[in-house]
Amino acid sequence: xxxxxxxxxxxxxxxxxxxxxxxxxxxxxxxxxxxxxxxxxxxxxxxxxxxxxxxxxxxxxxxxxxxxxxxxxxxxxxxxxxxxxxxxxxxxxxxxxxxxxxxxxxxxxxxxxxxxxxxxxxxxxxxxxxxxxxxxxxxxxxxxxxxxxxxxxxxxxxxxxxxxxxxxxxxxxxxxxxxxxxxxxxxxxxxxxxxxxxxxxxxxxxxxxxxxxxxxxxxxxxxxxxxxxxxxxxxxxxxxxxxxxxxxxxxxxxxxxxxxxxxxxxxxxxxxxxx
Amino acid sequence: xxxxxxxxxxxxxxxxxxxxxxxxxxxxxxxxxxxxxxxxxxxxxxxxxxxxxxxxxxxxxxxxxxxxxxxxxxxxxxxxxxxxxxxxxxxxxxxxxxxxxxxxxxxxxxxxxxxxxxxxxxxxxxxxxxxxxxxxxxxxxxxxxxxxxxxxxxxxxxxxxxxxxxxxxxxxxxxxxxxxxxxxxxxxxxxxxxxxxxxxxxxxxxxxxxxxxxxxxxxxxxxxxxxxxxxxxxxxxxxxxxxxxxxxxxxxxxxxxxxxxxxxxxxxxxxxxxxxxxxxxxxxxxxxxxxxxxxxxxxxxxxxxxxxxxxxxxxxxxxxxxxxxxxxxxxxxxxxxxxxxxxxxxxxxxxxxxxxxxxxxxxxxxxxxxxxxxxxxxxxxxxxxxxxxxxx
Numbered sequence: 001x002x003x004x005x006x007x008x009x010x011x012x013x014x015x016x017x018x019x020x021x022x023x024x025x026x027x028x029x030x031x032x033x034x035x036x037x038x039x040x041x042x043x044x045x046x047x048x049x050x051x052x053x054x055x056x057x058x059x060x061x062x063x064x065x066x067x068x069x070x071x072x073x074x075x076x077x078x079x080x081x082x083x084x085x086x087x088x089x090x091x092x093x094x095x096x097x098x099x100x101x102x103x104x105x106x107x108x109x110x111x112x113x114x115x116x117x118x119x120x121x122x123x124x125x126x127x128x129x130x131x132x133x134x135x136x137x138x139x140x141x142x143x144x145x146x147x148x149x150x151x152x153x154x155x156x157x158x159x160x161x162x163x164x165x166x167x168x169x170x171x172x173x174x175x176x177x178x179x180x181x182x183x184x185x186x187x188x189x190x191x192x193x194x195x196x197x198x199x200x201x202x203x204x205x206x207x208x209x210x211x212x213x214x215x216x217x218x219x220x221x222x223x224x225x226x227x228x229x230x231x232x233x234x235x236x237x238x239x240x241x242x243x244x245x246x247x248x249x250x251x252x253x254x255x256x257x258x259x260x261x262x263x264x265x266x267x268x269x270x271x272x273x274x275x
Numbered sequence: 276x277x278x279x280x281x282x283x284x285x286x287x288x289x290x291x292x293x294x295x296x297x298x299x300x301x302x303x304x305x306x307x308x309x310x311x312x313x314x315x316x317x318x319x320x321x322x323x324x325x326x327x328x329x330x331x332x333x334x335x336x337x338x339x340x341x342x343x344x345x346x347x348x349x350x351x352x353x354x355x356x357x358x359x360x361x362x363x364x365x366x367x368x369x370x371x372x373x374x375x376x377x378x379x380x381x382x383x384x385x386x387x388x389x390x391x392x393x394x395x396x397x398x399x400x401x402x403x404x405x406x407x408x409x410x411x412x413x414x415x416x417x418x419x420x421x422x423x424x425x426x427x428x429x430x431x432x433x434x435x436x437x438x439x440x441x442x443x444x445x446x447x448x449x450x451x452x453x454x455x456x457x458x459x460x461x462x463x464x465x466x467x468x469x470x471x472x473x474x475x476x477x478x479x480x481x482x483x484x485x486x487x488x489x490x491x492x493x494x495x496x497x498x499x500x501x502x503x504x505x506x507x508x509x510x511x512x513x514x515x516x517x518x519x520x521x522x523x524x525x526x527x528x529x530x531x532x533x534x535x536x537x538x539x540x541x542x543x544x545x546x547x548x549x550x551x552x553x554x555x556x557x558x559x560x561x562x563x564x565x566x567x568x569x570x571x572x573x574x575x576x577x578x579x580x581x582x583x584x585x586x587x588x589x590x591x592x593x594x595x596x597x598x599x600x601x602x603x604x605x606x607x608x609x610x611x612x613x614x615x616x617x618x619x620x621x622x623x624x625x626x627x628x629x630x631x632x633x634x635x636x637x638x639x640x641x642x643x644x645x646x647x648x649x650x651x652x653x654x655x656x657x658x659x660x661x662x663x664x665x666x667x
Contacts, residue, residue: 069667252644
């Protein structure tokens with residue numbers, strides 16, 4: 001018998017059972033420096049790992065789990081692990097829970113991660129460190145798949161929005177992607193409402209004169225759970241439509257604030273010459 | 276459990292006999308190789324010839340070039356009787372009408388692709404010229420155009436190239452050529468002024484980017500309008516494709532530049548925002564092709580629907596054309612990337628032309644949002660619905 005077969009015969013423990021042995025390995029700091037905000041919807045499989053890594057980011061950390069529409073043991077698991085849990089019956093998506101978590105956060109640095117992918121703490125620390133060193137918005141330096149000639153609409157929208165904002169240097173980095181960290185100052189400047197739609201928040205951040213940097217690259221495309229079933233059902237486009245819609249809304253905000261050309265020059269076009 | 280046993284078990288499960296159709300190959304030490312030459316597995320992995328399905332297009336009939344030549348020769352003989360040996364506007368217009376008539380009869384409603392049409396018409400032209408004992412090149416590019424075509428050239432200080440650009444255009448069966456000069460301080464004017472059959476519009480002031488095109492478009496009378504720039508000579512054969520495709524039914528014929536583009540990560544911001552506009556308008560098939568690039572052709576219908584005054588912001592005109600349901604397509608391509616001249620202001624990051632084009636695209640988005648609402652046609656599920664589908 002080789003090792004693989006022996007391992008497969010071993011009894012699988014549910015995530016809840018696994019935690020029992022190492023109970024309460026984490027306690028939220030009463031005066032935290034870093035608040036880690038984790039939106040969770042039925043993420044039992046990965047949540048323990050996510051919380052474990054989040055706890056290692058900074059000595060003074062609080063972990064806020066925003067559970068929405070959970071029907072599995074995610075909530076109990078998060079409570080048992082020592083996180084602050086905000087529970088909502090209805091599913092809210094990814095972005096609204098982030099804004100809710102931000103309202104409750106007490107730390108100076110707000111680190112946003114997802115409940116469905118375990119990003120190791122060594123890949124999270126650069127974000128908090130950047131914010132602690134004075135950057136307002138520390139983004140994931142991840143552009144998505146850009147090797148092909150024609151980029152996916154979401155990738156294209158992120159790049160172009162940054163160009164429109166005069167920040168082509170951060171390429172496809174976006175508040176849509178985790179992990180990213182914001183300073184408390186940035187959150188207040190952007191406003192909790194704008195945080196519910198990340199591209200809007202990005203526009204608000206740039207227009208508010210906040211310092212935005214893509215600080216560290218985490219390949220979340222690879223870490224993300226593949227959802228082939230959705231793609232087969234043709235529902236993979238739902239997310240695309242929402243993200244594109246958000247980006248269009250962001251462009252509209254930019255146009256409302258800076259005029260119909262978004263503040264770009266006309267290079268001396270004599271428009272009145274045309275009838 | 277050894278590896279070879281494992282393989283036998285797999286075969287049992289698949290009910291496939293382990294047949295080795297070749298000699299058993301062994302290594303130097305005498306061990307039998309896992310997959311001997313010609314083994315079942317190799318057979319299975321072999322690349323099979325692509326199965327042709329019934330869906331593919333019926334094979335095109337072979338081009339009958341000699342028939343085209345003969346028809347041309349006959350038409351040439353007729354013209355010799357009608358107009359005599361002297362080559363003038365009469366014989367040229369006779370050639371054009373004879374060619375168009377013959378082409379319409381010959382293809383009988385089944386329009387071939389441009390390359391084939393050009394080959395047929397060239398043969399016809401050769402026959403025509405031969406029977407008149409002329410050099411065929413005096414008839415230019417044989418293009419079977421039914422409708423009246425116009426061309427608009429815009430130029431600002433292009434004395435070196437404007438002459439060559441007009442030379443190329445004169446090889447096409449165009450009804451008029453309009454040259455819009457603006458802000459020229461060099462000899463561009465005198466390079467154009469001596470030419471016959473050209474409508475010259477001269478503005479002493481610089482009109483700015485794309486304004487000249489809009490001014491020219493307001494003057495044209497043709498059914499299709501070919502727009503080119505005075506700084507770049509594109510061979511007439513390539514330009515003809517745009518006019519040919521317009522007659523195929525497209526209202527807006529864009530230049531397909533995708534084959535000249537690097538992968539997305541190395542593209543410039545202009546190319547990227549062109550792609551984004553097309554994607555946002557739900558026309559990802561148009562890729563990075565845009566009215567910002569020349570050459571392109573507009574139909575009279577497109578010009579009237581979009582409005583000549585919109586042409587001065589090309590992405591905006593494109594967005595309107597798409598939203599109005601005009602047939603926008605990019606079926607043919609002319610290499611303008613490598614022919615384009617790099618100059619101060621249009622190269623490098625943060626250059627002024629780049630910022631202008633970014634502004635144009637925002638203006639186009641603004642127009643689209645004004646007409647169709649914030650989310651254009653992307654309104655679908657709410658966030659909670661999406662969450663249910665993804666994680667429920």
